[in-house]
Structure formats: C-alpha cells, structure tokens
Amino acid sequence: MFLYFDPRYIFFVMLPALILSTIAQLFVRSAFSKWGNIRNSSNLTGVDVAEHLMRTQGLGGVGLEAAPENAGDHYDPRTHTVRLTRDVAAKPSVLSMAVVAHELGHAQQHAEHSPLIQMRNFLLPAVQFSPLLSYGLIVAGLIFQIPGLAWAGVLFFGLVVLFMILTLPVEIDASRRGLRLLDASGLIRTDEERQGARQVLTAAALTYFAAAATALLQLLYYIMLVAGSNRD
Ligand SMILES: [Zn+2]
Helix, strand or coil: CHHHHCHHHHHHHHHHHHHHHHHHHHHHHHHHHHHCCCECCCCCCHHHHHHHHHHHCCCCCCEEEECCCCCCCEEECCCCEEEECHHHHHCCEHHHHHHHHHHHHHHHHHHCCCHHHHHHHHHHHHHHHHHHHHHHHHHHHHHCCCHHHHHHHHHHHHHHHHHHHHHHHHHHHHHHHHHHHHHHCCCCCCHHHHHHHHHHHHHHHHHHHHHHHHHHHHHHHHHHHHHHHHHC
16 A cells, blocks of 8 residues: 555556556547447448358357446457447447457457467466455565565566556457458448548557556566665
8 A cells, every 4th residue: 555655656657557548548539439420331230240240251159248237348258259338239330340340350369269369368367366466465575574575476466467468469469350350241341431440449459558558667666666675
C-alpha cells in the first residue's frame, strides 16, 4: 500500500498509465461509435457474419453464444466458442463485421495450434495470481529486508509483463486473420468498409499496447525500488 504514496510511483507509473489508457480509449470510442453506425455492404449482423465465415472458411466446430452482461466480445479457447455482445450480434454494422472476424481469427489461431497462443496459455495460470502475489512478496521483502523475497516478487511480476507482451502479436495476428477471412469470403466489398474494419481493429489493439506499456513501467518501478533498497 505504501507504494502508492511514493511520488515516483505516481509520476512514472500512474500518470503515464492514465495518459496512455485515455488516449487508447479515445481512439476506441471514436472508431467504435463511427463504424458502429455505418452499415456493412452485405447488410449482415454479427451473428450472420459469424455463421457465414464459419460455413465458408472452414471454421466448423466453433461455438457461438451471447456474451455475459459485463463481458466484452471474446473468444474462449477452453470451449472453442465466440461470445458476442448484444450490439455486435444484432447490428449489421462495419464494427460488428470487424469484431466478429477478429474473434474468429482467434478461433483459427487456436485450431492451428499457433505457438504464440500456446506460450501465452502456458503462462495464464501463473498470471492470474501474480500481480497480488508479487506485490505481497515485494512489500514483505522490503519490510523484513529479505532481498530474495522482494526479487521473487519482481520475477513474478515479470511473468505478467511477458504475458502482456505476448498478447500483442496474438491480437495483431487475429486482426490480420480476420481481415483475410472477410476478404476471402467476399464480405468486404468497398475500400471504405476495409478502412473502417481496419480502424476498429487498430483502435482495439491500442488498448493492449497501453496495458502492456503500463505493466512494463510498473515492472521497472519495482526493479528500481528493490534494487534501491538493497543498496541501503
Ligand atoms: Zn482479440
């Protein structure tokens, strides 16, 4: 807890994190509100697009469900299922088309056993407990002056950062696959539509960049803190 009163933490981690996530959110909001209200040329809803791509692009066996209330659109690798939010599922927009294609890009990665995905999934269990565990270890290590404990915490947080960095190529690849699926199935018909789909997916990727950059800054801060305390 005392870390959050450290002005260095506020200036070098919290402030940049706030700026980065705000910029990413602005891009997301503007791209999503624009392309969420522009009809795609095929006049297909997200569900229609998903069914069309599954049928024509060799993606049989992928499930399709409604996303739970508080969850966004996502692909669940455990059940090989794409879950869509209500707007994306029901509206025939360029946004719906792009989001569905991206999620099916993840399904395709999974079906092809993409090595990046496997590495990322391998880290997933560790990552779920790491932020809290690493924070606890670092604080305990600093208070009781046991450098090994604090460094173990830094190491655990390093796993989180690694996971978030691995997420970036996975997300970019899913978007690339999604655009390819749309092209191959003939769903993208105009340049405007292609540009719109690309804008939506780029904006979504920015949020992952912002999160990874923030985690990296936090890791650097932890390293600085623990290294500094060892010198005393
Ligand atoms: Zn994704």
